[in-house]
Amino acid sequence: MTENKTNKENHSAAPQKKTNKKTAIVVAILAVIIILQGVKIYLDHQESVARETELTDTEEELASTMQKLSDIKSELEDKIAQIQELGGNVDELEKAKADIENELARQQRANRSTIRNLSDKVGGYKELLKQKDEEIAHLKSLNDELLNENTSLKTEKNQLSDSINRIKQSSEKLADKVAVASQLKAENITIYAVNSRGKERDSPFKSRHIDKLKVMFNIAENKVAPIEGKDIIVRIIDQNNQVIFDVAKGSGTFMIDGKEVFFTASQEILFDNTKQQLTFEYQKGSEWEEGIYTMEVYTDDYKMGTKQFEVK
Known part of the structure; x- marks a missing residue:
């Protein structure tokens, strides 16, 4: 078992x-x-x-x-x-x-x-x-x-x-x-009163002795100035600061210092640096009033010379 x-x-x-x-x-x-x-x-x-x-x-x-x-x-x-x-x-x-x-x-x-x-x-x-x-x-x-x-x-x-x-x-x-x-100079400036018979008198002179006014001067020698044609201008200014002028006798106007002014007489010449002598004659046609007159010479807008004369 x-x-x-x-x-x-x-x-x-x-x-x-x-x-x-x-x-x-x-x-x-x-x-x-x-x-x-x-x-x-x-x-x-x-x-x-x-x-x-x-x-x-x-x-x-x-x-x-x-x-x-x-x-x-x-x-x-x-x-x-x-x-x-x-x-x-x-x-x-x-x-x-x-x-x-x-x-x-x-x-x-x-x-x-x-x-x-x-x-x-x-x-x-x-x-x-x-x-x-x-x-x-x-x-x-x-x-x-x-x-x-x-x-x-x-x-x-x-x-x-x-x-x-x-x-x-x-x-x-x-x-x-x-x-x-080159500016020209006027020298030996002389101013004469010429009567009707051609007799010349130095200033001062009487009004009756002035049949015509005669201005004479030489252009001084200047070797710098060129030989060229020049307009020589004469102004005669009376005691009332009036310019003596007659357009019928060759007077006219020119420019000076930008202004147009009258001149009494002018000549166009050939500057030849020979101390040439210039003569200006001006017959007023009326009596010259008594007073101190100033004669100025210009060319090319500048003054060459000046001289005074007296009328009694």
């Missing part, structure tokens, strides 16, 4: 061991699956982190590149303004500026290839700006040279103008001196 009981226990333990073994296998498989799933989740997480990091780096690099482009655009605008002011050609810079504006306008997310292209362009633009800095420096140097040359030319021009003005003033002064020096 005891042996049967033992056999029964052995027979019931065998299925239980099989069950336990299957359970262990299932648990092991589940454990492996869980481990693999955990590894996959970890790897996926690491890959996601790497992608996010890469994306963040890409965005930061893109933003940095875009900022550099914006900065270069500002520099290009400054360079364009400077070169235009200096008279240089800005076509190349304008093209570069338009290219940058197009790149900035796209505002799209860029991959590494695009960023490399933009970075290359940034480098090219920096090199262009460097070249333009050298061009600006050269243009400034040329402008400075031109400014110095212009300043020098202006100084020379001013000095030349001063010299010309001084020469002109000296010439004008010399011309004035020559003009004054």
